[in-house]
Amino acid sequence: MNSKGASQDASIQDASIVVINYNSLRFLDELFASIRDQTLAPREIFLVDNASSDRSVEVARDLCPELKIIRFEENRGFAAAANAGLEASNCEATAILNTDIKLENRWLEELLKSLSSGTDVAAVASKVMLYEKPGHINGVGGAMNRLGYTWDIGMYEEDRGQYDDPAEVIFAPASAALFRKSAVLDSGGFDESFFMYHEDVDLGWRLWLLGYRVLTCPGAVAHHHFGGSTKASRSMHWRELLGERNDITSLLKNYEMKNVLASIAEMIALRQSPSRKMAQLKNLCWNIGKLPRTLRKRRIIQKRRNLSDDEISRLIVQSSHVPIRL
Secondary structure, eight states: OTTEEEEOTTTTEEEEEEESSSSSSGHHHHHHHHHHHSSSOOOOOEEOOOOOOHHHHHHHHHHHOOOOEEEOSSSOOOHHHHHHHHHHHHEEEEEEEESSEETTTTTHHHHHHHTTOOEEEEEEEEEEEETTTTBBEEEESSEEEEEEEEETTTTBBOOOOOOOOOOOOOOOTTEEEEEEHHHHHTTTSSGGGGGGSSHHHHHHHHHHHEEEEEEEOOOOOOOOOOTTTTTSSSSSHHHHHHHHHHHHHHHHHSHHHHHHHHHHHHHHHHOOOOOHHHHHHHHHHHHHTTHHHHHHHHHHHHOOOOOOOHHHHHEHHHHHOOOOOO
16 A cells, blocks of 8 residues: 555445444433434444443433444453444454544545545544543544554644644544454554544554555534543543553564663653552563563564555654643
8 A cells, every 4th residue: 555646536425434442321312312413324333342340331222223232242342343333344344443432514525535535545533522621632633652642632732733734643532433443454544452442543553554644624523521431430630541551562563673662761851750650661571571472463464564664753742741641
């Protein structure tokens, strides 16, 4: 796949929506109402359920009778659920949604236009706004520094239109994004070993290495109860540490070897509190234990890559400091 000179893709005419659910009953009324109100109706809607113990699956079926349900016997995590939805979708354009989202009515229509703008466009990020802080941004696409730490672009900023021009980004946050099914499957899909967090970063990075592009679509607006689907049971500290564990895996898989060594060395050298440094060392040790599995994935990625680290370096912020690490 070569991103240069790609033509507009007129073959994409409609889209599927995949909702990833885990005990999210309180969000479903608003989410499905906003899906019903779309100016472009999805061809099909899936709910992939990670063994919820509330009544969310039954309520979702009542709210959306045409809903196609994929139900896991155990909680297999976000990545496995997203892959199952993508594989079941009958549309090349397939949207992934968290449950704690409310969509503005042109959301899907705008994303589909953006995905169709080039045959090399593999993922499109929404403009996601903070539900509890009206007028303020949750993120317009995702950014990553050279250590793999990531953040949502524009997070907590007042929306003054500063991100209203479409842009290329390293990844599309999967809380509300549209994907080209064939490109995602070609890349190997979401890495299911991540369980949750950083899987969208890793996917976006691999898409770029294969020669695809990831864009923002500021006209596609969603409102997000930030952390709403997990903060009741898990702390932000837990999320950060799990994200870092997966980040290290992603560095080991995706970087050229010289940059693997440089980034890990710089990460170890970061000045942090003793407790935070101990958690980081545990994450490094966890990755050492999983190294054979990670190296098998690395060999596939490095063999298939079409772009070098230097060619995508413009998408990586060369700083060890980021506003948020997740």
